[in-house]
Amino acid sequence: MKALFSVAFAVAGRQLRRFFGNITFLAPAAFPVFFFAAFAGGLSRVGEVPRFEFAAGYTAFTFVWALLQAVAMGGAFTGFAIAGDFENGFARRFLIAAPNRGGIILGYVFASLVRTTFTGSLVFIVGILAGMEILGSGVDVFGLIGLALIVNVAATLFGCGVAMLLRTQQAGPLIQTPIFMLLFLAPVYVPLELLEGWLQTVAPLNPLTAIITTGRSFIAGDPTGVGAAFLTAVSLVAILLAWAYFGLRSAERSG
Amino acid sequence: MERRHGIEVENLVREFKKGPRAVDGVSLSVSPGEVYGFLGPNGAGKSTTVLILTTLLPPTSGTARVAGYDIVKEGSGVRSAIGAALQEAALDPFLTGREHMNLQSSLHGLPRKERKVRGDELLERVGLSEAANRRVRGYSGGMKRRLDLALALVHRSEILFLDEPTTGLDPQSRSALWDEVNRLARDDGVTVFLTTQYLEEADMLADRVAIIDEGKIVAEDTPEALKAEIGRPSVEATPVDFKELDAVSNVLGRFGGTVPASSGSAAVRLERGDLADVVRALDTEGVKVMNLQLNSPSLDDVFLEKTGRSLEGSGGGEEDEA
Numbered sequence: 339m340k341a342l343f344s345v346a347f348a349v350a351g352r353q354l355r356r357f358f359g360n361i362t363f364l365a366p367a368a369f370p371v372f373f374f375a376a377f378a379g380g381l382s383r384v385g386e387v388p389r390f391e392f393a394a395g396y397t398a399f400t401f402v403w404a405l406l407q408a409v410a411m412g413g414a415f416t417g418f419a420i421a422g423d424f425e426n427g428f429a430r431r432f433l434i435a436a437p438n439r440g441g442i443i444l445g446y447v448f449a450s451l452v453r454t455t456f457t458g459s460l461v462f463i464v465g466i467l468a469g470m471e472i473l474g475s476g477v478d479v480f481g482l483i484g485l486a487l488i489v490n491v492a493a494t495l496f497g498c499g500v501a502m503l504l505r506t507q508q509a510g511p512l513i514q515t516p517i518f519m520l521l522f523l524a525p526v527y528v529p530l531e532l533l534e535g536w537l538q539t540v541a542p543l544n545p546l547t548a549i550i551t552t553g554r555s556f557i558a559g560d561p562t563g564v565g566a567a568f569l570t571a572v573s574l575v576a577i578l579l580a581w582a583y584f585g586l587r588s589a590e591r592s593g
Numbered sequence: 594m595e596r597r598h599g600i601e602v603e604n605l606v607r608e609f610k611k612g613p614r615a616v617d618g619v620s621l622s623v624s625p626g627e628v629y630g631f632l633g634p635n636g637a638g639k640s641t642t643v644l645i646l647t648t649l650l651p652p653t654s655g656t657a658r659v660a661g662y663d664i665v666k667e668g669s670g671v672r673s674a675i676g677a678a679l680q681e682a683a684l685d686p687f688l689t690g691r692e693h694m695n696l697q698s699s700l701h702g703l704p705r706k707e708r709k710v711r712g713d714e715l716l717e718r719v720g721l722s723e724a725a726n727r728r729v730r731g732y733s734g735g736m737k738r739r740l741d742l743a744l745a746l747v748h749r750s751e752i753l754f755l756d757e758p759t760t761g762l763d764p765q766s767r768s769a770l771w772d773e774v775n776r777l778a779r780d781d782g783v784t785v786f787l788t789t790q791y792l793e794e795a796d797m798l799a800d801r802v803a804i805i806d807e808g809k810i811v812a813e814d815t816p817e818a819l820k821a822e823i824g825r826p827s828v829e830a831t832p833v834d835f836k837e838l839d840a841v842s843n844v845l846g847r848f849g850g851t852v853p854a855s856s857g858s859a860a861v862r863l864e865r866g867d868l869a870d871v872v873r874a875l876d877t878e879g880v881k882v883m884n885l886q887l888n889s890p891s892l893d894d895v896f897l898e899k900t901g902r903s904l905e906g907s908g909g910g911e912e913d914e915a
Contacts, residue, residue: 341669341702348699356687431683431744434647435700437669593650 349445370408417497473559502585617808630799676745686730735766
């Protein structure tokens with residue numbers, strides 16, 4: 339166990355040194371802020387459609403999705419970094435020195451969590467500056483943050499698995515696209531009840547739907563489906579942890 | 594630290610999909626504290642063997658124990674005991690030398706207090722103290738190699754794997770690295786598994802040498818014993834007039850079988866007579882030569898003898914000019 343954490347802290351430390359050592363670390367934060375500004379501003383009239391009932395207003399409604407997008411894409415960007423490490427050979431240093439190679443995955447997850455705390459906070463600040471109403475209590479807000487962090491871990495593990503399986507930066511689209519699809523196949527602009535057509539059929543099957551819906555209920559101060567949302571999020575982490583280990587084993591086999 | 598285990602390899606095989614056997618039944622034994630040279634041309638299977646022994650690549654079949662640990666079942670133990678500087682130094686261009694040392698010692702779980710002391714000590718030993726706070730992207734090839742070596746030593750590794758450590762280095766850097774490897778083996782008792790395609794390097798550093806070709810070990814012994822197997826030296830002559838090369842070849846042919854020679858020269862393994870006899874024969878035939886040299890058997894001769902080919906990237910053998 340000691341070796342697991344030694345390796346994890348070493349990997350995370352190096353990732354974060356690289357992340358904050360370059361001004362480009364601001365780039366991943368720009369996407370969710372842009373989406374938030376575009377949706378909350380350009381689509382604000384959507385909040386006035388009949389049967390759209392969200393007490394905290396449309397800005398807060400969009401904010402939750404933007405926050406989850408920020409944390410999920412933070413995981414994807416960590417996946418890109420992992421793929422880069424394998425492509426340029428640096429990952430060999432980890433593989434050859436790490437007594438416990440599971441610590442490599444854990445280290446990337448730690449780094450992603452720190453990184454996402456930064457981007458998530460930025461989205462929060464922009465949301466508050468945009469006049470977002472938070473009707474939930476402090477506990478509710480922590481519930482939302484908890485869900486966001488679990489989503490980040492799940493996305494990181496997904497990216498980690500793909501990156502270690504393919505070991506090339508060309509894996510980028512394969513990491514990003516499924517995450518984007520899941521994000522957009524959830525109730526992004528309107529609540530689940532107002533969706534129509536094929537999206538109405540698909541969205542309830544999307545695990546992110548339960549998480550986003552509960553996240554919105556937290557910010558509206560009326561938590562609903564909390565148990566199901568956390569169970570879904572933790573199950574995603576469990577499944578994607580197995581996926582990340584599958585990727586690691588593949589990398590170990592290929593040398 | 595008591596060092597009781599070296600490297601034991603039995604019938605190691607690695608097959609790649611749609612490719613030949615990169616490693617084809619390699620068996621070897623390296624004693625604790627020994628410097629073992631693994632000599633062969635590009636593509637012979639040297640690096641694949643190192644990747645397997647350092648747990649970066651699983652074998653297709655066969656067994657190996659490194660520092661007493663099975664490389665397949667006890668990979669974690671192997672990695673704790675070894676240090677490795679591979680052909681491509683895995684360095685992050687955006688980190689400094691010191692940051693690399695800190696990262697490596699953290700990976701190995703060194704206590705925080707010890708990390709800086711150990712890092713500084715090793716950076717000084719490899720001559721990188723002044724460059725320690727510079728990003729690695731500004732390092733020369735030799736500096737990167739030396740940093741990689743320091744990183745491999747950070748946790749006081751029992752066994753050190755060096756995969757072509759001096760390839761691409763200038764003579765000064767090469768010499769410095771040789772000194773350090775010698776010191777590690779002599780003073781610290783580190784077991785060194787060294788792959789190289791340079792004959793001179795194997796000759797200088799290794800207690801024993803294995804010659805590998807097409808995934809198989811074709812010879813293994815001390816450099817002296819291997820060269821003694823060849824026995825007789827070779828003689829090489831360069832005529833003053835290139836048109837007389839055939840005449841020179843004919844004269845030399847009386848003394849033994851032809852061996853590869855430099856351009857414009859002819860050479861034979863001296864199986865009959867000695868250098869004085871060759872000089873007299875050339876004089877009798879009236880052939881003028883500008884250079885005549887007696888070459889003691891080299892590891893290249895051993896390689897030639899065992900495989901029928903000369904070793905690529907030869908660093909030259911021992912020479913006695915006549």
